[in-house]
Amino acid sequence: xxxxxxxxxxxxxxxxxxxxxxxxxxxxxxxxxxxxxxxxxxxxxxxxxxxxxxxxxxxxxxxxxxxxxxxxxxxxxxxxxxxxxxxxxxxxxxxxxxxxxxxxxxxxxxxxxxxxxxxxxxxxxxxxxxxxxxxxxxxxxx
Numbered sequence: 001x002x003x004x005x006x007x008x009x010x011x012x013x014x015x016x017x018x019x020x021x022x023x024x025x026x027x028x029x030x031x032x033x034x035x036x037x038x039x040x041x042x043x044x045x046x047x048x049x050x051x052x053x054x055x056x057x058x059x060x061x062x063x064x065x066x067x068x069x070x071x072x073x074x075x076x077x078x079x080x081x082x083x084x085x086x087x088x089x090x091x092x093x094x095x096x097x098x099x100x101x102x103x104x105x106x107x108x109x110x111x112x113x114x115x116x117x118x119x120x121x122x123x124x125x126x127x128x129x130x131x132x133x134x135x136x137x138x139x140x141x142x
Contacts, residue, residue, distance in 0.1 A: 016059060017058075017141065061109045068114070
């Protein structure tokens with residue numbers, strides 16, 4: 001499961017697969033311990049919400065300025081829905097994560113090439129191929 005973003009003209013492709021989420025428990029735990037290394041936005045979030053968590057699922061991001069396309073952890077900032085949440089080590093899948101947390105703020109991804117804010121690629125976003133300029137196609141993978 002996941003999605004494939006590809007160019008029908010030059011065959012450029014970027015696969016975003018849910019198989020990366022098999023390491024979800026490990027990633028959530030690692031990110032919780034390194035909150036300050038992700039910049040002031042996430043550090044400020046954890047200063048205000050010490051029981052918060054980061055959305056560690058993957059998606060594609062596109063820079064409208066220079067056309068750079070990449071896949072990254074979402075890193076959206078989430079807080080518990082209930083008073084008693086299990087510890088991160090007990091949450092092993094994104095489904096379990098969303099059972100106990102809800103997002104309160106989107107993380108702003110910045111382009112590695114030009115530094116501008118990037119847009120999350122969804123089915124509604126038209127993105128040009130970074131190699132040939134043709135519009136990319138997004139398809140769900142099974």
